[in-house]
Amino acid sequence: EVQLVESGGGLVQPGRSLKLSCVASGFTFSNYGMNWIRQAPGKGLEWVAYISSGSSYIYYAETVKGRFTISRDNAKNTLYLQMTSLRSEDTALYYCARRYYFDYWGQGVMVTVSS
């Protein structure tokens, strides 16, 4: 069974940093591209970043470019999102999802940016 489990969220002050993790199981993680998507409270889905299976291709939304870094450790079956210079508008539920088709999603991890 494919599983994606996010962690690392919490309450953080504006301007600070946070690193999210997404641990994958039930499939060969190193064969698949991965995404981060977020959803602000009561709002729609916003794509954040994508990383290809071998980390050769990385893309970001303009809203996070230069502040967020997506990475992965295929030996640990783990996807990461390093978030710096956090703003109140980054407050959201953050999901990881598999491949271009978004075929599997985690349950999400909440990030709240507030003083």
Added chain:
Amino acid sequence: DVVLTQTPPTLSATIGQSVSISCRSSQSLLHSNGNTYLNWLLQRPGQPPQLLIYLVSRLESGVPNRFSGSGSGTDFTLKISGVEAEDLGVYYCVQSTHAPFTFGSGTKLEIK
């Protein structure tokens, strides 16, 4: 960036009724490799989204065949042939042809 315009924003249907959701793109979603990476997702209340349709019209495994997708280029449609109670939620189209990837604004399906 590609803008996906979904209509209608809300939809109210009775059980058994057939409904359609439109997703229009600001540019063609045909990739240079010949694929069109337009997918449809359903987010039920309190749940993460789930994939319904990928590559415009391919039904994800385990998804009921009352769901179907069609379209090409810039115009795409999700059709539900015979709405059931479990279909309530918010439907999103998402494109992964052009980076940055983008989601439509969503269509909320309510059951009368």
